[in-house]
Structures are given as C-alpha cells and as structure tokens.
C-alpha cells in the first residue's frame with residue numbers, strides 16, 4: 107500500500123517498490139505487515155521510524171486519512187489493536203522444510 111495517501115509521508119528516503127520496478131505508480135508503496143501482535147512488534151513502518159503504537163496510529167490517521175485524532179480516539183484505537191495480541195501458532199514461525207539453519 108501507498109504510504110502518504112492523503113498527506114505526504116514525512117520521510118521519502120526510501121521510495122518503496124518504485125526503487126525496484128521503477129514504475130512511478132509504485133512510489134512509496136510498501137508491503138504492510140500483519141497487525142497481529144502489533145503491540146509487540148515495534149518499531150513501526152518500513153524504516154522503523156516510530157517506536158510507540160500511539161504515534162503510529164496518529165501518523166496513520168494524519169497521512170493515510172487526513173485526520174488529526176483526539177487523544178481519546180488514539181487510546182481507543184490502541185486498545186483495539188492490543189486486542190489483536192495472542193499466542194502465535196508455532197507452525198506459523200517454524201522454519202520452512204528444507205531450509206538450512208541460519209549461521
């Protein structure tokens with residue numbers, strides 16, 4: 107998905123997928139990780155620029171939706187994001203069959 111959909115993303119050092127393809131339509135397009143266990147997977151975004159989940163939510167609303175959230179709204183969304191935490195099935199993080207052990 108495109109980072110900076112409504113307002114320009116603050117850091118364009120990495121142009122995302124465009125750096126690889128190089129199609130203009132791929133500018134600032136990044137793979138978005140799953141939000142499962144998001145409270146445990148800081149720092150956030152493609153360059154790990156944001157350490158707190160509150161700030162990540164503020165940035166999302168600002169740059170992806172063009173909205174400035176009230177503190178209470180941020181807190182409510184973060185409460186919901188925390189509901190996405192849980193134990194990962196061990197199969198999910200298992201080494202794929204045939205993959206050599208890392209050095």
Ligand code: HEM
Pocket residue numbers: 107108109110111136137138139140141144147149150151152153162163166167170171183
């Ligand atoms: C309030 C609504 C939203 C919330 C709570 C939210 C939450 C998040 C979070 C927590 C991340 C960080 C994922 C990570 O690094 O592990 C993320 C990344 C991302 N989200 Fe959202 N998001 C919202 C709305 C949107 C919308 C509307 C779009 C676009 C249509 C969007 C596009 C993206 C993109 C492109 C990234 C990756 C950016 C990068 O890696 O630099 N998000 N989102």
